[in-house]
Amino acid sequence: SAVISQKPSRDICQRGTSLTIQCQVDSQVTMMFWYRQQPGQSLTLIATANQGSEATYESGFVIDKFPISRPNLTFSTLTVSNMSPEDSSIYLCSVREGAGYGYTFGSGTRLTVV
Amino acid sequence: GNSVTQMEGPVTLSEEAFLTINCTYTATGYPSLFWYVQYPGEGLQLLLKATKADDKGSNKGFEATYRKETTSFHLEKGSVQVSDSAVYFCALINAGGTSYGKLTFGQGTILTVHP
Numbered sequence: 001s002a003v004i005s006q007k008p009s010r011d012i013c014q015r016g017t018s019l020t021i022q023c024q025v026d027s028q029v030t031m032m033f034w035y036r037q038q039p040g041q042s043l044t045l046i047a048t049a050n051q052g053s054e055a056t057y058e059s060g061f062v063i064d065k066f067p068i069s070r071p072n073l074t075f076s077t078l079t080v081s082n083m084s085p086e087d088s089s090i091y092l093c094s095v096r097e098g099a100g101y102g103y104t105f106g107s108g109t110r111l112t113v114v
Numbered sequence: 115g116n117s118v119t120q121m122e123g124p125v126t127l128s129e130e131a132f133l134t135i136n137c138t139y140t141a142t143g144y145p146s147l148f149w150y151v152q153y154p155g156e157g158l159q160l161l162l163k164a165t166k167a168d169d170k171g172s173n174k175g176f177e178a179t180y181r182k183e184t185t186s187f188h189l190e191k192g193s194v195q196v197s198d199s200a201v202y203f204c205a206l207i208n209a210g211g212t213s214y215g216k217l218t219f220g221q222g223t224i225l226t227v228h229p
Contacts, residue, residue, distance in 0.1 A: 043158075043203070045217070103207075105159070106157055
């Protein structure tokens, strides 16, 4: 299965600033996704990162707050903009290698906003 | 819409005890079903999967059978170890509709195994 490198692994940020999270995959994949896991909660899909076009956001998430780039089939970034303490979460990127396969997840970025 | 419901935790067991974590789902069509595990401080790892009715997924001593008649995918292990302490997530990939191809997660079940 694909190997995902996600960085940074953790960060502590000041409110009002932005953080960009990178996700690098060791093979070309069609589908890349970004999830949020709030403390003690399950995972919530933020958006699907589409190569060559704008990301597709889920209800409750907007591009101005979570801009996403997908310049090629092996890389994507998620930016958490104008952060507040409520953005403190684990952010995970994920890929799906094809129909019938599960998703492979990166190790996550633990973000704390102070 | 699609949803996954897991038994509420946390679950606390002694080493070598039998484990069951219940999972039921609601979905259109014929979803694929998964169990993911998240060890402390780590990301999610795929534990096992089943893609059609009556399939049994298995890995590391864990098993789960896709039961379409009861819309269930319960996770079992005959003898747990301390190293199995983690959060377990049941999930499905939507087989159709507007959420095609997207993972839907249950709320997660915390498992703690004591020596």
